Structure formats: C-alpha cells, structure tokens
Amino acid sequence: MRDSVTKAMAGPRPVVLSGPSGAGKSTLLKELMKEYDSIFGFSVSHTTRNPRPGEENGKDYHYVTRDVMQRGIDNGDFIETAEFSGNMYGTSKAAVQDVQAKNLICILDIDMQGVRNIKTTDLNPIYISIQPPSMAILEKRLRDRKTESEENLQKRLNAAKVDMEFSKEPGVFDTIIVNDNLEDAYGKLKEALLEEINKVKKINMSS
Ligand SMILES: Nc1ncnc2c1ncn2[C@@H]1O[C@H](COP(=O)(O)OP(=O)(O)OP(=O)(O)O)[C@@H](O)[C@H]1O
Numbered sequence: 516m517r518d519s520v521t522k523a524m525a526g527p528r529p530v531v532l533s534g535p536s537g538a539g540k541s542t543l544l545k546e547l548m549k550e551y552d553s554i555f556g557f558s559v560s561h562t563t564r565n566p567r568p569g570e571e572n573g574k575d576y577h578y579v580t581r582d583v584m585q586r587g588i589d590n591g592d593f594i595e596t597a598e599f600s601g602n603m604y605g606t607s608k609a610a611v612q613d614v615q616a617k618n619l620i621c622i623l624d625i626d627m628q629g630v631r632n633i634k635t636t637d638l639n640p641i642y643i644s645i646q647p648p649s650m651a652i653l654e655k656r657l658r659d660r661k662t663e664s665e666e667n668l669q670k671r672l673n674a675a676k677v678d679m680e681f682s683k684e685p686g687v688f689d690t691i692i693v694n695d696n697l698e699d700a701y702g703k704l705k706e707a708l709l710e711e712i713n714k715v716k717k718i719n720m721s722s
C-alpha cells in the first residue's frame with residue numbers, strides 16, 4: 516500500500532495510537548485534544564459499525580454501509596483498512612489530508628492491522644501503543660463501558676490477546692504506555708509527544 520499521496524503530505528509528524536479495544540485510547544486522545552486543540556487534529560475514520568450513544572457522524576467516525584466503504588476502497592480512497600470485530604474500519608486519505616492542511620499533528624486511532632498497513636506507507640508517524648494493566652482489568656473496563664454485546668465483547672477480548680503480544684514485537688512501537696492510573700498514563704503520553712508539540716508551537720508562534 517505504499518502511496519505517493521501520503522508522501523506528499525507535508526507538516527508535522529502524525530501520531531498513531533493503537534492498542535486493545537478498551538485500553539483507553541479514546542479517553543487519552545480526548546484529553547490531549549482538549550488540552551492542545553490548536554496542536555492536534557483527529558483523523559476521522561470510516562466504519563461500518565453503528566454509532567454508540569453520544570457519538571457523532573463526521574466527528575467520531577464517518578458511519579457508512581459496507582457497500583459505500585467497499586466502493587471507497589475500490590476507488591483508492593483509503594490509506595489503510597481493517598476488519599475488526601465484525602466491522603470494517605479505515606483511514607481515508609482525505610481524513611489525514613484535512614488535518615495536515617491545517618498544519619496540525621494528525622492523530623490516528625487504529626488497530627494493529629492498521630499499524631502493519633501504515634508501516635508500508637510513507638506516512639512516517641510516531642507509533643504509540645496504549646496497553647491495559649491486565650486482561651482482567653481490560654475486560655472490566657469494556658464491560659463497564661456497556662457498548663458491546665457479549666459476542667462482540669468476546670471478539671474484542673480475543674483480539675486484545677493478540678494485540679498485547681503484537682505490542683511486544685521489537686521495533687513496532689516507539690513508546691508503550693500501560694494505562695493503569697489515567698493521570699500517569701496521560702503524563703507519559705504528553706512526554707512522548709513533547710518534542711513534536713514544541714515543534715508545532717514554534718511554527719505557530721513564527722507564523
Ligand atoms: N486509566 C483508566 N482507569 C479506569 N478506567 C479507564 C481508564 N482509562 C479508560 N478507562 C475507561 O475504560 C473504558 C475504555 O476506554 P476507551 O473507550 O477510551 O478505550 P479505547 O481504547 O478507546 O477502546 P476502543 O478501541 O474500543 O475505542 C472507558 O469506559 C473509559 O472511561
């Protein structure tokens with residue numbers, strides 16, 4: 516999937532946040548976007564799953580049918596796509612370009628298939644893995660979130676086991692953060708991104 520479109524995307528280095536479903540990626544990401552709204556922009560993915568209560572089309576995801584998603588894929592609109600827990604997910608070129616056009620650091624929240632695929636492109640992001648303290652805690656967080664059917668929950672837990680092993684593969688992630696205490700995890704995330712945050716602050720000050 517090496518793609519000259521991603522290579523042409525200028526601006527600060529994007530950030531990939533990955534890790535098991537329920538590890539806390541969205542929670543940490545929302546904190547980051549709240550504190551640094553003029554620094555980071557979220558890459559709004561496409562998905563065929565239904566919106567959860569409170570989620571907004573075009574903000575959390577672009578919610579589409581399988582037919583629409585497949586047409587986009589056939590048309591070459593996506594940088595990467597994945598099948599996860601019975602649904603399709605994907606990062607469109609437009610999603611990344613929209614953020615980069617504003618000179619913001621583009622954040623992608625994607626699963627491990629997405630990480631593998633992004634590694635074959637020229638996007639050159641910083642790769643951060645958010646991991647849960649244990650499978651038991653992950654299961655509790657996912658159950659307490661009350662967003663998944665039992666069947667989906669089991670699919671997500673199975674995927675989580677593979678993801679937790681994947682994150683240990685040397686050289687895949689630049690930083691691995693165990694999200695036990697939320698404040699500590701958020702502090703580590705900011706620390707990992709400090710250099711890039713400062714670069715954008717400098718650019719903003721001089722423009
Ligand atoms: N450090 C933490 N301690 C306790 N609960 C947490 C912590 N971090 C996140 N949570 C809670 O765990 C649940 C899962 O978090 P979140 O939805 O952010 O995970 P996620 O990795 O984005 O999942 P998905 O990939 O399914 O979108 C949420 O209900 C969130 O409030």
Ligand SMILES: Nc1nc2c(ncn2[C@@H]2O[C@H](COP(=O)(O)O)[C@@H](O)[C@H]2O)c(=O)[nH]1
Binds near residue numbers: 540596629
């Ligand atoms: N490969 C991709 N994975 C994605 C994308 N958008 C989200 N995700 C990942 O899917 C799972 C489930 O998300 P949920 O919102 O249904 O809980 C999670 O691991 C996300 O990181 C994408 O565009 N590509």
